[in-house]
Amino acid sequence: MEINGVPIENTYAEAFPTWISRIIITAVTEEWALRAATEATGFATSAIGCPCEAGIEGILGPEETPDGRPGASILICASKKKLKEQVVERLAECVLTSPTTAVFDGLPEAAEKIAVKLHFFGDGYEYQKEVGGRKCWVIPIMEGEYVGEEEFGIIKGVAGGNFFVMGENQMAALMGAQAASETIQSVCGVITSFPGGIVASGSKVGSNKYKFMPASTNEKYCPTLREKVPDTKVPAGVTALYEIVIDGLDEECVKEAMAQGIRAACTVPGVTFISAGNFGGNLGPYKFELYSIL
Amino acid sequence: MEINGVPIENTYAEAFPTWISRIIITAVTEEWALRAATEATGFATSAIGCPCEAGIEGILGPEETPDGRPGASILICASKKKLKEQVVERLAECVLTSPTTAVFDGLPEAAEKIAVKLHFFGDGYEYQKEVGGRKCWVIPIMEGEYVGEEEFGIIKGVAGGNFFVMGENQMAALMGAQAASETIQSVCGVITSFPGGIVASGSKVGSNKYKFMPASTNEKYCPTLREKVPDTKVPAGVTALYEIVIDGLDEECVKEAMAQGIRAACTVPGVTFISAGNFGGNLGPYKFELYSIL
Amino acid sequence: MEINGVPIENTYAEAFPTWISRIIITAVTEEWALRAATEATGFATSAIGCPCEAGIEGILGPEETPDGRPGASILICASKKKLKEQVVERLAECVLTSPTTAVFDGLPEAAEKIAVKLHFFGDGYEYQKEVGGRKCWVIPIMEGEYVGEEEFGIIKGVAGGNFFVMGENQMAALMGAQAASETIQSVCGVITSFPGGIVASGSKVGSNKYKFMPASTNEKYCPTLREKVPDTKVPAGVTALYEIVIDGLDEECVKEAMAQGIRAACTVPGVTFISAGNFGGNLGPYKFELYSIL
């Protein structure tokens, strides 16, 4: 299979379940909503070493938010136990503190809920109020009043959807990955949690040499080791590759993001191969076959 | 004292010691250096609920970095024990993973050092190399090779330098705070760790009503509680205020940031009062008198 | 009528016909498409002193462009005669020169066309090629090859749709205007051609004192002249106001932009009045009654 002359490997991405909370942050302008959303989703690239995975799902117009203000939707992904703690801390420290923000549940239909009781910050001065049909707490603060919901739906979603963008040199592969990542930003229901949506240093589980390492470089995908690693997966002529990792609310939106991202990468000159990462299918319950999604 | 007709309260900001690491992140373009720096300094507004405080100190031109590429300098601030862990995790998860980055020590003269051994990620394929006079490790990764120093100087700096920007309404106070925060970005040696550099909901230590809370709203500075709190500190006519919180490498740069920030805020129409926060001088060893720094 | 407690004046915006060309600019990434689009739509705020009015209508995903790459759609508005010249010059100087761009007609159904013969730049080395069903010229250039259509549909659209955002002080009015302008960016078919989408200094036709001036300050809407101008239109308590000016492909999309923009402005604290500008209905054939569009 080829797209725009770029060969697509007949393989699949292997992905895993994760618990996800979707939070709508509104503010006086889109700009301020994005500032809060960026801080709240920082230090959240990979569950390996970060307390969660998080990212901005999309920008919301005033017509799409409970309080009729511009907003951003973020996804926070973690194990069920860690998820609550992370939502609490990130909303308390990065959104409640941010100018003009309000917060609403982005998964109001979800059967399971977590409670995020920020209103104790009000020290007794807080009170309840309905905004756009949502039960909110109002907390007096320095800028005036903070408004926010405190129950957030959580669902079991998908983490680790992925594909590789390979190129004849590093800049071609990087621009291919950027085109992919930018395109995925417009797909509903997904995030790419790494900086700029791109992973430069994908890993394997564990380490052959250093037993204390939970993860280490995936030497089969290292172009500079191509001649040294017998079972290298780096095709001839590829000198750089990037991984796009996608977390999403369900399989459908991860598939859509993979398909759109791959197609975008294949329009970039110097991108020469597309593949995806898996662990032989033994670890993750989800398999996204590139040939069936494209 | 007045600046541009805006009264400045005769008070001081009280601040605390913190350990600081300064890390230089370079990349193929300034844009990519900033993407990594933004992720690495996210979820790091306040030591109260975040694992550290962190922010972007400034942008560096190619002439200012060890490898002659564009870069960004970040500060990470925490207790000594937490600092090492946070530098390790944030570099490993947010910078090593980010396209084209390299990492260098921004405090090479510091007497104390922390070791950040990312090279184990190389699983034996890593090797050493000198770059710009710095001893670096090179790790084969998917995009090619990651290059980075692994010893970082740490020094005892200052956390919690601050001032309040008060306004006749919320938007005036917010724009005043934004003008201040933007200006502080050009001061060397400091960061403002909150979203957009601004705190909307400053806190007091503990809580009167909820004993389990480590911090709660500072009701004396809440404009909507002005009539209800006998010892309110909100001047008549002020309906919103924001706090600018500054961490810095030493007292001098925190003073400079406070002075420049306050002056900038006072150029914004509708900003009507400037003050600063302290705990009566009992908690922090540093006092920044507004009248002496301005 | 009130929205969020903000009174809306029972008046209308008066608007005029204009000829419009819609051009799709694609590039290797959205970022590069936007850089070209920004340059191509600069110095184009008002037909009074600029050679045309122009702005970015929206961002296009790869699925929405003829060559499957990310893009931006721009509108260029002028008299029929000036329009062709402006499209030629702006595409030749600001888009053909910009990295990785291609250009397509955004109004392929339009009955009238203008010819924009950039291919002469190829000095005989140019050739024709079909891209996404569009007849294009390919021009060898330094970066490789430029690709572009050379026939562009033009239609008679609407210029000068508008409303006023008034506030209790300047920063409140400005943030209200910004919220409006940001929101309008997501409405299809329209642009706001002024910097940040906002006019700080709306004008009247001609000048009372200086006969050589084609336009001068609209003293009836100047808050600082409220006491001096007998027929002032500035309501009591308003100390600043901004005008949002909208050009669009048809009346429907201008109405939609006005409605969404006004609603967004009314969510901003300190915005206290909404009105619109007209010339008594004698000049423009279009009247947009605020009460009927909201």
Next chain:
Amino acid sequence: MEINGVPIENTYAEAFPTWISRIIITAVTEEWALRAATEATGFATSAIGCPCEAGIEGILGPEETPDGRPGASILICASKKKLKEQVVERLAECVLTSPTTAVFDGLPEAAEKIAVKLHFFGDGYEYQKEVGGRKCWVIPIMEGEYVGEEEFGIIKGVAGGNFFVMGENQMAALMGAQAASETIQSVCGVITSFPGGIVASGSKVGSNKYKFMPASTNEKYCPTLREKVPDTKVPAGVTALYEIVIDGLDEECVKEAMAQGIRAACTVPGVTFISAGNFGGNLGPYKFELYSIL
């Protein structure tokens, strides 16, 4: 000569005199100053087809501007006759109309001045005032009052300083050009007027085939014509190149910009050759030898 292993051709850039005005635009925040500056310097890439060449020279902190507010400095370059007209129109339409702006002369020491009488817009309500030691006019407008100087120094500067960034493929050359352009932004006294600071389609004077064309593609520098053009200047292995064009206040700052830009480009992997453009030295009085400036 090589930099980072990239060969530098032993040649020179040929440049021309131009008249330059430097204008300081201040605003309530840096963000608003930049919005006005971007609009005012749009549609101004090349004197061939644009009414002038213009760009943002740099960002100014509050300490560097006459009114103590954040600002941006722009350069406008044209023939003496066109310069006045362009400064008038661009300030009148793109800066006076932009929220919260003020305007000051950035070349107060220059012997020659142009008068830019925006105050007639005030229709008699305008008045004079000193701001930061500058004689300004204050014009009542919708947002309140506009403040600006009306005499601007002009000097004879340099247009067309340049160099070529060549790469093994398009994305490598583009990222090299971007690294160069970003770096030049920090050099005082210069602008790069093309989109993103980069030219994708450099031209030669006139056309061999189409006599009516004032300029056409420079086939000697077109990689796709390398086999067809006998006197091609495209080195073997180069498949894309970009030109960086620099205008500056004097020869020194153009040299500095060229040197820093070239060095930055040479850090980007896949950049394989650096050269510069000239017309045999017959046209322009300035010659910038690459070997002497590096």
